[in-house]
Amino acid sequence: MASISGICYPSPAHRLRLRRSLPILPPSCIRHLRPPRSIVGLPRSSSSAASSSAVPAEKIKNGAVEKDPIKLWHRYVDWLYQNKELGLFLDVSRIGFTEEFFDQMEPKLQKAFRAMQDLEKGAIANPDEGRMVGHYWLRNPKLAPNSFLRLQIENTLDAICKFADDVISAKIKPPSSSAGRFTQVLSVGIGGSALGPQFVSEALAPDNPPLKIRFIDNTDPAGIDHQIAQLGPELASTLVIVISKSGGTPETRNGLLEIQKAFREAGLDFSKQGVAITQENSLLDNTARIEGWLARFPMFDWVGGRTSEMSAVGLLPAALQGIDIKEMLVGASLMDEANRTTVVKDNPAALLALCWSWASGGIGSKDMVVLPYKDSLLLFSRYLQQLVMESLGKEFDLDGNRVNQGLTVYGNKGSTDQHAYIQQLREGVHNFFVTFIEVLHDRPSGHDWELEPGVTCGDYLFGMLQGTRSALYANDRESITVTVQQVTPRSVGALIALYERAVGIYACLININAYHQPGVEAGKKAAGEVLALQKRILAVLNEASCKEPIEPLSLEEIAERCHVPEQIEMIYKIVAHLAANNRALIAEGSCGSPRSIKVFLGECNVDELYA
Numbered sequence: 097m098a099s100i101s102g103i104c105y106p107s108p109a110h111r112l113r114l115r116r117s118l119p120i121l122p123p124s125c126i127r128h129l130r131p132p133r134s135i136v137g138l139p140r141s142s143s144s145a146a147s148s149s150a151v152p153a154e155k156i157k158n159g160a161v162e163k164d165p166i167k168l169w170h171r172y173v174d175w176l177y178q179n180k181e182l183g184l185f186l187d188v189s190r191i192g193f194t195e196e197f198f199d200q201m202e203p204k205l206q207k208a209f210r211a212m213q214d215l216e217k218g219a220i221a222n223p224d225e226g227r228m229v230g231h232y233w234l235r236n237p238k239l240a241p242n243s244f245l246r247l248q249i250e251n252t253l254d255a256i257c258k259f260a261d262d263v264i265s266a267k268i269k270p271p272s273s274s275a276g277r278f279t280q281v282l283s284v285g286i287g288g289s290a291l292g293p294q295f296v297s298e299a300l301a302p303d304n305p306p307l308k309i310r311f312i313d314n315t316d317p318a319g320i321d322h323q324i325a326q327l328g329p330e331l332a333s334t335l336v337i338v339i340s341k342s343g344g345t346p347e348t349r350n351g352l353l354e355i356q357k358a359f360r361e362a363g364l365d366f367s368k369q370g371v372a373i374t375q376e377n378s379l380l381d382n383t384a385r386i387e388g389w390l391a392r393f394p395m396f397d398w399v400g401g402r403t404s405e406m407s408a409v410g411l412l413p414a415a416l417q418g419i420d421i422k423e424m425l426v427g428a429s430l431m432d433e434a435n436r437t438t439v440v441k442d443n444p445a446a447l448l449a450l451c452w453s454w455a456s457g458g459i460g461s462k463d464m465v466v467l468p469y470k471d472s473l474l475l476f477s478r479y480l481q482q483l484v485m486e487s488l489g490k491e492f493d494l495d496g497n498r499v500n501q502g503l504t505v506y507g508n509k510g511s512t513d514q515h516a517y518i519q520q521l522r523e524g525v526h527n528f529f530v531t532f533i534e535v536l537h538d539r540p541s542g543h544d545w546e547l548e549p550g551v552t553c554g555d556y557l558f559g560m561l562q563g564t565r566s567a568l569y570a571n572d573r574e575s576i577t578v579t580v581q582q583v584t585p586r587s588v589g590a591l592i593a594l595y596e597r598a599v600g601i602y603a604c605l606i607n608i609n610a611y612h613q614p615g616v617e618a619g620k621k622a623a624g625e626v627l628a629l630q631k632r633i634l635a636v637l638n639e640a641s642c643k644e645p646i647e648p649l650s651l652e653e654i655a656e657r658c659h660v661p662e663q664i665e666m667i668y669k670i671v672a673h674l675a676a677n678n679r680a681l682i683a684e685g686s687c688g689s690p691r692s693i694k695v696f697l698g699e700c701n702v703d704e705l706y707a
């Protein structure tokens with residue numbers, strides 16, 4: 097038996113013995129569970145979609161899940177996954193899949209394993225974009241399909257380590273800061289170019305990092321101003337890292353332009369403090385090269401944004417904060433290794449995918465609530481939200497069938513959330529399953545004190561987790577528990593790798609492309625159309641406002657002159673936004689009564705009018 101912090105867990109060999117001696121669930125028990133269903137990989141018909149979102153009738157009738165504590169204990173022991181090198185455990189005992197379900201999923205999982213093997217060998221696993229999917233090579237460059245890619249990965253890692261060392265040791269320093277070294281990192285990026293670095297910083301940055309980090313991950317001017325104001329005079333000793341795989345994401349571009357303006361206004365030379373992480377020859381890369389920025393690091397075509405934490409995207413910011421990035425890579429690599437076994441019970445990512453299939457009916461009928469009981473893991477659910485939802489939330493499967501797939505992820509942390517929404521989880525609408533993340537060591541220092549006889553603060557946190565797990569299960573709410581010993585670079589690397597692989601396997605089970613995001617384009621295109629309409633409105637208003645006397649226009653008149661009468665609602669919203677920011681003036685009426693409004697511009701721009 098392996099022992100961690102006084103808790104005994106069975107070794108794999110012991111588990112096998114137990115498995116032989118104790119069936120997963122005795123037949124009498126299986127009778128009370130959900131019968132096997134052919135659910136995974138089926139195109140979603142309207143009837144299956146509707147029925148799957150309801151709690152299966154037999155679950156209600158039979159009190160849903162096994163309740164006998166001794167049988168549950170056997171199930172717990174029998175299914176417990178342990179990774180000794182990582183000190184990581186996975187408990188799937190509170191997901192009530194049956195042996196029949198397991199048997200039914202086995203061939204599908206074997207197929208998924210073969211697909212993952214092909215992916216790791218360099219197959220075009222993202223067919224829509226004609227791309228390989230190579231994030232697993234980042235932590236084991238020997239796996240890369242050719243030596244060119246291997247060298248690219250190794251050289252980039254060397255360059256990251258050297259650059260971070262040079263910055264931290266002030267070999268590379270800002271040109272005009274009295275500090276004589278860089279003290280702050282300002283990371284500008286969004287989605288996969290922000291969420292990983294944010295999560296890792298929150299989880300792992302030391303209390304006094306060599307460089308503190310801040311993020312601009314939106315095109316919210318007030319948010320940007322706030323970050324710049326917080327930096328204050330330290331702008332002069334701020335290293336600005338602009339991260340964008342495509343190099344053309346509007347929010348990131350806007351953040352960069354705003355920061356460059358702040359540098360100009362402070363009399364600072366941005367190029368001496370700017371770093372770009374992007375694909376070669378992207379707009380951002382070319383800008384950084386032409387303007388002679390301090391450094392540029394590559395993003396690879398075969399690494400997707402949401403799986404880029406182990407590329408320069410995540411590693412450079414982490415290294416600058418003094419986080420041991422090589423340990424992160426080791427953790428991820430060890431987890432990848434564990435996930436290569438084709439023995440489902442020994443493959444933690446496959447076990448997760450199996451649980452998701454059971455709990456959500458293979459069609460996302462239940463949400464995944466992620467509850468780490470550790471403050472430093474607060475952003476894990478946010479990170480997973482993109483990883484899971486952007487990967488799995490797809491309209492079509494790989495064969496072109498409309499499936500509207502997905503798996504909703506949300507959560508913050510325990511026990512905080514017990515005082516927010518656990519009430520509903522325990523008693524309200526039954527549309528979720530929980531993933532608890534447990535951290536065994538309460539205080540990294542190891543020293544603790546008893547705030548009442550025999551009980552520490554950490555014991556309370558532990559009690560809250562176990563109590564919530566039990567209370568939810570008593571009310572038929574299923575859960576998974578992932579346990580790590582501590583929040584370290586190694587365990588965080590392992591957690592990221594675990595979920596990356598679980599998403600990959602689950603995507604194979606439901607036959608979708610996990611590596612593209614066509615749906616995001618629709619929103620981006622629509623945003624572009626709004627801005628194009630705004631420019632037309634401004635031109636129309638400008639013309640009317642240049643007249644003598646000024647001609648205030650109603651919304652209908654603006655719509656007519658823009659030749660888009662059907663867009664009147666959007667025109668109203670644009671006008672209201674312009675008026676709220678003093679860029680248009682309301683001559684008559686108010687925004688509360690749209691039909692009454694007449695608008696003009698405070699200053700007409702003749703140059704624009706005749707441009």
Ligand SMILES: O=P(O)(O)OC[C@H]1O[C@](O)(CO)[C@@H](O)[C@@H]1O
Pocket residue numbers: 286287288289339340341342343344345348401402486613616
């Ligand atoms: O790194 P980029 O190209 O700026 O993209 C940022 C994010 O935008 C998306 O393309 C769409 O949200 C994500 O997939 C990506 O992580």
